[in-house]
Amino acid sequence: MPNIKFNDRELSRLLKETAKNDVKKRADRIAAAAGDGMESSVVIGRTRARASVITATYAARTAEARNAALTRAIDAGR
Structure with a gap:
């Protein structure tokens, strides 16, 4: 059975890039x-x-302060 060598640096970069796209x-x-x-x-x-x-923006800060707009929107990230 042949040995497989992974390029750790490139594998790490690929995984981070995939995670970056997802988040x-x-x-x-x-x-x-x-x-x-x-x-x-x-x-x-x-x-x-x-x-x-x-x-x-100021309007967005107001929406967050009064209505917790970001807190309410967290489920959209799932």
């Missing part, structure tokens, strides 16, 4: 469900990809 889609769905003025972003760290959704 980006989830964050985009949450931002869309929360309403206008919400923005999503993704960062790839040393060990994982992280996404966040922020209130980018």
Whole structure:
């Protein structure tokens, strides 16, 4: 049986890129469900990809403060 050698660096990059795409889609769905003025972003760290959704406008901050728009939209990311 032949030995298989994996390129660890490339495998890690591929897994992070896949995770990045997944969390980006989830964050985009949450931002869309929360309403206008919400923005999503993704960062790839040393060990994982992280996404966040922020209130980018005054109206979005007001919607979050009064109606918890982001909190209510969290299920859209599932």
